[in-house]
Amino acid sequence: MSKILIRAMVLPMTGPDVFYPQGEITIVDDRILSVGERGSAPSGFVPDRILDLPNDVLMPGLINTHTHAAMTLLRSYADDLPLMPWLNEKVWPFEEKLTDEDIYWGTALALCEMIRSGTTTMLDMYASMDQVAEAVLKAGTRAVLSRGLIGNGPNGEQAFQESIDLVERYHGAGKGRVKIMFGPHAPYTCSGEYLQKVKAEADRLSVGIHIHVAETRDEINIIQEKFGKTPVQWLDELGLFGGHVVAAHCVHLTPEDMEILARKHVCVAHNAESNMKLNSGTAPIIELQGKGVIVGLGTDGASSNNNLDLFGEMRSAAFQQKLRVSSTALPAYEVLKMATVGGAQTLGLEDVGILAPGFKADLITLDMDQPHFYPRFSIPSHLVYSAHAGDVRTVMVDGIFLMEERKILTMDVKKVCQEAETRAKRISTELSC
Amino acid sequence: MSKILIRAMVLPMTGPDVFYPQGEITIVDDRILSVGERGSAPSGFVPDRILDLPNDVLMPGLINTHTHAAMTLLRSYADDLPLMPWLNEKVWPFEEKLTDEDIYWGTALALCEMIRSGTTTMLDMYASMDQVAEAVLKAGTRAVLSRGLIGNGPNGEQAFQESIDLVERYHGAGKGRVKIMFGPHAPYTCSGEYLQKVKAEADRLSVGIHIHVAETRDEINIIQEKFGKTPVQWLDELGLFGGHVVAAHCVHLTPEDMEILARKHVCVAHNAESNMKLNSGTAPIIELQGKGVIVGLGTDGASSNNNLDLFGEMRSAAFQQKLRVSSTALPAYEVLKMATVGGAQTLGLEDVGILAPGFKADLITLDMDQPHFYPRFSIPSHLVYSAHAGDVRTVMVDGIFLMEERKILTMDVKKVCQEAETRAKRISTELSC
Secondary structure (H helix, E strand, O other), X not given: OOEEEEEEEEOOOOOOOOOEEEEEEEEEOOEEEEEEXXXXXXXXXXXXXXXXXXXXXXXXXXXXXXEOHHHHHHOOOOOOOOHHHHHHXXXXXXXXXXXXXXXXXXXXXXXXXXXXXXXXXXXXXXXXXXXXXXXXXXXXXXXXXEEEEOOOOOOHHHHHHHHHHHHHHHOOHHHHOEEEEEEEOOOOOOOHHHHHHHHHHHHHOOOOEEEEEOOOHHHHHHHHHHHOOOHHHHHHHHOOOOOOEEEEEOOOOOHHHHHHHHHOOOEEEEOHHHHHHXXXXXXXXXXXXXXXXXXXXXXXXXXXXXXXXXXXXXXXHHHHHHHHOOOOOOOHHXXXXXXXXXXXXXXXXXXXXXXXXOOEOOEEEEEOOOHHHOOOOOHHHHHHHHOOHHHEEEEEEOOEEEEEOOEEOOOOHHHHHHHHHHXXXXXXXXXXX | OOEEEEEEEEOOOOOOOOOEEEEEEEEEOOEEEEEEEOOOOOOOOOOOEEEEEEEEEEEEXXXXXXXXXXXXXXXXXXXXXXXXXXXXXXXXXXXXXXXXXHHHHHHXXXXXXXXXXXXXXXXXXXXXXXXXXXXXXXXXXXXXXXXXXXXXXXXXXXXXXXXXXXXXXXXXXXXXXXXXXXXXXXXXXXXXXXXXXXXXXXXXXXXXXXEEEOOOHHHHHHHHHHHOOOHHHHHHHHOOOOOOEEEEEOOOXXXXXXXXXXXXXXXXXXXXXXXXXXXXXXXXXXXXXXXXXXXXXXXXXXXXXXXXXXXXXXXXXXXXHHHHOOOOOOOHHHHXXXXXXXXXXXXXXXXXXXXXXXXXXXXXXXEOOOHHHOOOOOHHHHHHXXXXXXHEEEEEEOOEEEEEOOEEOXXXXXXXXXHHHHHHHHHHHHHHO
16 A cells, blocks of 8 residues: 655646645555645554645646647657648658557656646547557556547447547556546548447446537538538437537537537537637537537647646636637636646546545646746746646656656656657658658 | 867757757857868867767757746746736736846756756746846856836836946957847837837847737727727837847737738747746747747746746647647747747847857757657757756856756756745735735
8 A cells, every 4th residue: 555645836727715725645555545734644544655846736637537648759840831731741741651659659748748747637639549548558547538430431340449449458558547438530531320330339337428519610611511411410420429428529510519519518628729829710618518518628739739738727727718709718726627637527437636635646736936937926827827738747647656756657758759759750751761 | 268069969040951960069169260171170270178978959049039037936826817916916916026136046947947947048028137147157057138118007217227237247258148128018008109219218228129929809899999909010000129129928910910020020929838827828930930039939928837848839839839730830840940040130139049150159068868768760850849957967158068968067956946845936925814
């Protein structure tokens, strides 16, 4: 049995007024035993280890609700291009060259970056998901994984079968750290029939669905032309909604679409930076939240963002809504909720996202003894508007330290970086020949 | 005489194709002697010191073209509020309590943050500018300073006189590191007569003018109602333009306004994050650059941003224009130019902003041996889309190291942070009584 006590400024994300400037948290094995002021540990609790970080803020680990982790291999390969040439001439040819091993190392690179920037859980959509699962198990993070399903593509059936295998092999792996969802790519890359088959199988296996919805104006036009409906209406009529569904992006929505999402309890993964960088648009986050829709934050893949830093994503999400609506939109604490408890709800994880007794010990600390964190009027403001990835000092998942003093303990970061560099360069060389 | 040689990946910002993956730079006293591939140092050059940073990118120091440095003291004091209550109930009452010493320590805090995030030069506008100048001289950075002039306020005449004194006392101080401009606050806080008096005096003393222009819709309405013109037209008719003028914000411009700015060689300080966070709007940067207007980047004060990190500002500037125009708008190298050579041009500094023989040795290095900088397809993309303040390892201004291995050498950072904390809390306590 492992017993850990950490002293720090504790922001448990259990309510806007709950903050322990001189706090402590106790952890037994993978779960939190107590959270409170200094001295609040249960009497008789004898820790194996005490970590004193009085100038750090300790908070729940961040949750990335939409990414394509292995696409770190394409980071900075093709930026500032129009969407279709970017996909046709750069992204897709590159991805066709990826081997299973490449995807393992690309995911490992993503996980190194995520740990360093305080992300403890991701919802991923990609191929070769066994490799992704193995990388997650090695890194020690938490993840919900979905095999991307291009129903209209040549591998639609094979990928569908892989999704079923993935559930059987990895749903609940790593003492529950890994979960699986089905990942039909988007309404314009899967037929109605295919989507219904996916939904039936997901229901049969009791797992959720992760899908891109209403990301670009082009998608809206395609679905409107084909079916005379919006993507949300089309998916709703197909019966895709109702269970646990994470809809990524949701940039272009009608008021009726928002009603449907709210009524059907669809959760939204909001990707502010990707939506800006690719000129997709500004998602109506304030309106969605106003209707009671759960919204989490995502970075999207490193090919479009280009980093996996949820601190930057929080800031951008706030800025984008403030620009569109008003300076009072998405206040700091609300954005923090989206990146923590909102992310957990989006992913259907009931025991992460806040720091409370009985919850999983998924937490991070940030070094607040730095110029950009003074004066200390508001910790939530600092975390959203001033913090950056480099401020994260400690990362724990399931009661295990994954990073201390900015040093990752579960992976050989140097090797991961070198493998990623070599493999990405191999592919770009092949493509330029 | 000091002779330094640094080996690194060198991005001199002298052209989009100029990059030395295995480069070196030599520095004699305050100036660059040579820049090029490894082994390019002039024969016979014997350095006193060699710095080997093969995994760092070495580039020009960043230039912040609009800030109110001492407002770090208000960081996180009042966020997510509507503009007028924010100013009336929070910012202005706080500022009224600031002593000269408070402004010294608030500026020192800003300078610590700037050095840590790779900013070597700022254009500042505030009060008690002697204190600001002294903090800059102590920190070792470069700065252009302007006493903010609220012509319509009770201290309009006194501040005008202070501006003249400031020129006499500090223009050219610190071996030219400090320069002075006049800082009439905005067209809606200064009368036409006052602005003309400022312009005449600035001309007489051969210094430039730094002014907020067309920041908010309210400002446009006020000037339209009063004078039947846009702020740019009004300032142009008053004769304010023509010499060296830095116009901060320029969010709301007509095509004619842009023509005037281009014709009169007015430089624009673009503050993407402040403009988003305060719901000011999106400045037409692409159009301004299309007309040949020089644009630099600014963070604005930490009360509105809330950090002074130009890496974040670069990313936000790119994202904001891409969101408004297209995914191809403001490509990475163009954004880097705005933060370096464009900033130097905006501030009228002819020997900083690029790394070239004869230029001042104002440079920074970033540790690129980190997961978020792999693979290395494009260094400019990495610097704009992946980098954060915490990646900066080394800072040099005028040939002097201000920071090495992330340790600031010119200031007692702990004391600065404590002074800022104590002083800011004193004021907030006074105000809440």
